[in-house]
Amino acid sequence: MITIDERLLVEEFLFKEARLADESCYSEWEALLEDDMHYWVPAEAGQEPDDRRVSILNDNRTRLATRIRQLNTGVRHAQVPPSRMRRLISNIEIEAIAEGEYQVRSNVVLYEYRIQANKEMVVWPARVEHKLRMRDGALKMYSKHIHLLSSEGPVRGLSFII
Amino acid sequence: MLDDSQPSEGIRFEELIFNDRVHSSLYTDDAVFEAEMTEIFRNGWVFICHDSEIPKAGDFVRRNVGRDPAFAVRARDGEISVIVNRCAHRGNIICQEDRGNAKAFVCQYHGWAYDTKGGLVDVPYPAGFKGDFSCHGLERLAKVDSYQGFVFASFNPAVPSLLDHLGRATELIDRAVEMSPVGRINLSGGWIHHQLNCNWKMLPENDTDGYHVNFVHPSFAQAIRSNYDEAVLQDEESLKSEAKDWGNGHTELSFAPSYSRPLEWFGCAEERYPSYTKAIKEAYGPEKGDRILLDGPPHAVIFPNLFLGEMNIVRFEPVAPGICLHIHTPMYLEGVDDDVNQRILRQSEGALGPTAFLLADDSVIAERTQMALAGKGGWLDISRGSQREVTDESGVVVGHLTDETSNRGFWNHYKKVMQSSVQSTPDAVSA
Numbered sequence: 404m405i406t407i408d409e410r411l412l413v414e415e416f417l418f419k420e421a422r423l424a425d426e427s428c429y430s431e432w433e434a435l436l437e438d439d440m441h442y443w444v445p446a447e448a449g450q451e452p453d454d455r456r457v458s459i460l461n462d463n464r465t466r467l468a469t470r471i472r473q474l475n476t477g478v479r480h481a482q483v484p485p486s487r488m489r490r491l492i493s494n495i496e497i498e499a500i501a502e503g504e505y506q507v508r509s510n511v512v513l514y515e516y517r518i519q520a521n522k523e524m525v526v527w528p529a530r531v532e533h534k535l536r537m538r539d540g541a542l543k544m545y546s547k548h549i550h551l552l553s554s555e556g557p558v559r560g561l562s563f564i565i
Numbered sequence: 566m567l568d569d570s571q572p573s574e575g576i577r578f579e580e581l582i583f584n585d586r587v588h589s590s591l592y593t594d595d596a597v598f599e600a601e602m603t604e605i606f607r608n609g610w611v612f613i614c615h616d617s618e619i620p621k622a623g624d625f626v627r628r629n630v631g632r633d634p635a636f637a638v639r640a641r642d643g644e645i646s647v648i649v650n651r652c653a654h655r656g657n658i659i660c661q662e663d664r665g666n667a668k669a670f671v672c673q674y675h676g677w678a679y680d681t682k683g684g685l686v687d688v689p690y691p692a693g694f695k696g697d698f699s700c701h702g703l704e705r706l707a708k709v710d711s712y713q714g715f716v717f718a719s720f721n722p723a724v725p726s727l728l729d730h731l732g733r734a735t736e737l738i739d740r741a742v743e744m745s746p747v748g749r750i751n752l753s754g755g756w757i758h759h760q761l762n763c764n765w766k767m768l769p770e771n772d773t774d775g776y777h778v779n780f781v782h783p784s785f786a787q788a789i790r791s792n793y794d795e796a797v798l799q800d801e802e803s804l805k806s807e808a809k810d811w812g813n814g815h816t817e818l819s820f821a822p823s824y825s826r827p828l829e830w831f832g833c834a835e836e837r838y839p840s841y842t843k844a845i846k847e848a849y850g851p852e853k854g855d856r857i858l859l860d861g862p863p864h865a866v867i868f869p870n871l872f873l874g875e876m877n878i879v880r881f882e883p884v885a886p887g888i889c890l891h892i893h894t895p896m897y898l899e900g901v902d903d904d905v906n907q908r909i910l911r912q913s914e915g916a917l918g919p920t921a922f923l924l925a926d927d928s929v930i931a932e933r934t935q936m937a938l939a940g941k942g943g944w945l946d947i948s949r950g951s952q953r954e955v956t957d958e959s960g961v962v963v964g965h966l967t968d969e970t971s972n973r974g975f976w977n978h979y980k981k982v983m984q985s986s987v988q989s990t991p992d993a994v995s996a
Contacts, residue, residue: 444920446757455906456755457895457913460920466911473788473922480781481925520932521762555663556758557890558918562925 405499413497413505416535416542421492421511424564427485429474432564433467437536437545440464444549444565446556459554459561474564480519481562487516488563492531503537511549513565525559528552576600582980584973585951589942592764592935598886604982605869606631607720610730612871612880613637613647615752616714623666623681629882630706630718636660637716638667640681645711647718648683649704659703670703679703713742714750715871730868733959734815737865741873744862746844747900752878754895754910757918763931765889768881769866769975771927772874773816775808775966776949781930785922792832796820797966808950810962810974814868814982818966821860830861830875831908841905848900862896866971868978876909877917887935891924893917947972 405413416435423432443452444460452461462470473479490513498506513527534546549565551558576596581588591597605611611630614637618626625638627650634650638660652659657674660667669686671678678687683703688694707722715738717727728735742748761768771777778797779786786798796806797820805822820830827835827842835842835858846854862875872879874893882890895913897906916923950968957963964970 446755455753455910457757457893457910459757459914459918461911461914466915469789469922473784476784476787478787479784479926481929520929521936523762556892557760558758559760560925560928561919562929 405497405505409499409505410497412542413507413535414495416544417492417495417507417509417533420533420544421490425488425490427474427482427488427563429471429564433471435544436464436467437538437543438464439545440467441546441548442467443547444551444554444561446554448550448554459551459558460565474562479562481560482519484519486563487518489514500534501536505533505535505542507533507535509533515563517560520560527561527565529565576983578980578983582976584977585948586944586946587976588944589938592766592938593886593942595886598883600983601883602631604985605979606883607633608724609721609869609982610708610710610717610719610724610727611869612867613709613716613718615750615878616645616711616716617749617751617753618664619645621666623668624664625660625662625667625681626664627660627662628880630720631883633720634658635706635718637718638681644682645709645716646682647706647709647716649706651704652677653685653701653703677701713738713748730813732811732813732815733961734811734813734865734867737811737815737817737863737867737873740857740860740863741896743849743857744876744896745898745900746841746848748848749899750878751897751899752894754897754913756880756892756894759891759893759917759919759924759928760884760888761891761928761931762888763928763935764886765870765881765883766975766979767931767934768879768889768891769814769816769869769872770972771931772872772879773808773818773864773866773971773975774969775806775818775971776969777927777930781926782923784926789922792820792824792829795825795829796823801965801967804966806966808964808966808968808970809865810964810970810977811865812960812974812978814975814978815866816971816974817863817865818971820864824859824861827855827858828861829859832912833908838902838905841901844900866975868975874917877913879917891917891928947976 442462445458450456490511492509492511494510496508500506509531511529511531515525517523530550532548535542535544581591613628614626619639622639622641625636627636635647636650637647639645650658650660652672654677657672659670659672669678676689680686683705685698685701706718706720708719708724710727742750807819809817809819842858845857863873864875865873870881876896877893878896880892895910947969950964954962954964954970962970
């Protein structure tokens with residue numbers, strides 16, 4: 404069982420992480436990550452990260468750094484200008500999995516307005532699992548798994564930080 | 566049954582497609598789209614699946630053929646049928662799972678049961694059934710054939726042979742499977758369905774367009790070093806890669822002339838996968854083996870809906886004039902160590918699909934192009950490099966990487982296919 408203070412800290416992290424992603428603050432978002440970060444959007448229910456089935460996205464820390472670097476070039480057409488986004492987070496369940504480490508389950512609905520293309524509103528509902536750890540007095544993220552409701556497709560372009 | 570309706574009646578393709586330009590209505594017009602669904606996706610050969618997806622008796626995968634729902638299934642005798650996914654009774658979807666294994670397909674509406682070749686085997690409450698089992702099977706696509714495990718099908722019983730359709734491009738498919746030391750690929754990785762709000766023809770066009778890379782993918786070039794630096798990102802004089810028209814609408818970007826080291830196409834040194842390079846040389850002999858390791862896999866489109874995308878296999882699926890799907894899977898190799906296929910998987914996720922370093926940018930450009938073609942539209946220029954392309958000894962037309970040789974090849978064949986429908990209409994004015 405976690406304390407109220409722990410819950411507040413975790414929620415504060417989730418909301419900040421969501422805002423930085425919503426506002427395409429790529430480097431600030433990247434500063435939340437641990438070196439063993441795993442960022443994953445599976446394609447199928449029941450899929451495992453290493454089970455030889457193709458994922459929509461399956462980044463280790465190195466590839467995620469490349470992804471951020473590409474977004475930061477300013478010529479990543481798919482995000483120039485960046486999608487206008489707002490995501491709502493709810494049903495937050497927090498479990499302490501080790502000293503100072505938490506697994507967080509939440510429901511997320513992201514609204515994406517594709518201002519750089521056809522000015523379409525795309526809605527991305529998902530079940531999200533974060534893994535966070537306390538490092539030097541602040542929470543950092545070492546895993547984010549985004550289980551899209553529509554992962555089996557069709558899936559629209561997803562070049563932003565989800 | 567061959568579709569006798571002629572939705573293309575009245576469309577004068579000879580006035581919309583020239584060697585140096587095509588009209589934008591070909592990407593936006595509902596009547597053109599309907600005509601394509603008949604002439605290309607029903608009357609011609611369409612790529613369905615690879616036989617490695619359904620290795621055992623009863624294995625099936627759901628697919629759309631154009632817009633027609635279908636599934637491919639392997640029967641006990643090994644034969645693969647491609648069957649329309651519609652109960653012969655009242656039209657319910659008969660195969661509900663995307664993939665799986667079944668001994669029989671039973672309709673959940675009234676319980677009609679079919680075998681793995683689509684034959685009707687049982688009807689509940691048979692006393693009221695006045696039909697003949699043999700006449701009430703599921704509709705099967707008239708022709709199914711395969712080459713190197715790639716399964717194609719057509720609704721048209723009179724379609725010329727698959728080998729006629731593939732023509733010289735069998736060589737492209739051979740090159741893909743010969744990346745494996747045992748000559749077998751394996752499409753067991755699952756498929757990602759990426760929706761683009763653009764016309765489906767922009768997919769085969771863009772996938773063999775070597776001109777756009779510097780302009781659509783500068784963020785990729787800046788963020789990561791890759792084999793594409795040498796193959797496609799040089800200045801005009803330095804580029805050695807080529808655009809090719811293989812005939813029958815099959816087109817290629819050939820990167821091989823740019824590569825000077827084995828496995829350069831794989832983004833690594835030869836020493837990284839010693840057992841793989843050894844196996845290739847042993848399987849194909851030193852000369853051909855070295856060639857395979859140097860040249861790498863093809864980057865080529867087989868008309869109309871198959872992309873041999875280096876170490877990926879892609880299906881194109883039309884949905885509506887302004888909507889299509891780009892559906893990809895990693896091209897796993899048989900007879901290699903696990904780490905080779907692991908690298909293929911990670912590269913596939915990096916290059917293709919909604920989040921990819923490359924395709925996400927192609928898709929936004931394609932969607933903006935589709936927007937630009939709205940309304941009355943206008944002409945699109947495909948003339949680049951026609952003065953400097955050459956035809957090689959085997960009949961393949963070869964151009965500079967940045968030339969529209971490949972796109973002209975696509976459109977020449979498209980025009981031939983679409984015009985045949987107009988000419989077969991009794992009252993149509995011939996070109």
